[in-house]
Amino acid sequence: MTTPEYNEWWVRRINDNTPKQSQGNNQSIEEHLGVVPSELEIIRQDFERRNAELEKKIEQTEEEKINLRLDMDVQKLETEKLRKGKNKAEENLDNLKWERKFQEVHTRNEALEKSLSENQKEKGELKDRVAELERSLR
Numbered sequence: 001m002t003t004p005e006y007n008e009w010w011v012r013r014i015n016d017n018t019p020k021q022s023q024g025n026n027q028s029i030e031e032h033l034g035v036v037p038s039e040l041e042i043i044r045q046d047f048e049r050r051n052a053e054l055e056k057k058i059e060q061t062e063e064e065k066i067n068l069r070l071d072m073d074v075q076k077l078e079t080e081k082l083r084k085g086k087n088k089a090e091e092n093l094d095n096l097k098w099e100r101k102f103q104e105v106h107t108r109n110e111a112l113e114k115s116l117s118e119n120q121k122e123k124g125e126l127k128d129r130v131a132e133l134e135r136s137l138r
Helices: 004-017 029-035 039-137
Strands: none
């Protein structure tokens, strides 16, 4: 046997546990309960969010990779250009060394020719002097 207070309490308890539809909210109980995502739905949403983040990172990495390849190609071209310039400079240096040696030899030859010319002139003068002295001795 139950008392009227208990019955009243029991009815109130049951009614308090049931969601009542408010006047502003016209969702059914199923819709209201469907709003709360399940653990699987939460995991799926987290997976999709992480997947989207990773896709963005992959795109950024691919763009970075392309830019790095372009930078590498530019560096290769600049290196090749510098290498060619170095080879040309070394070739020019070798040519300058040969030209300097040639100039030194040419200058030495001119000095020797001048000296030879002076010696021949002096020899001619000495012959003339000897001839003059021989004539005066006769």
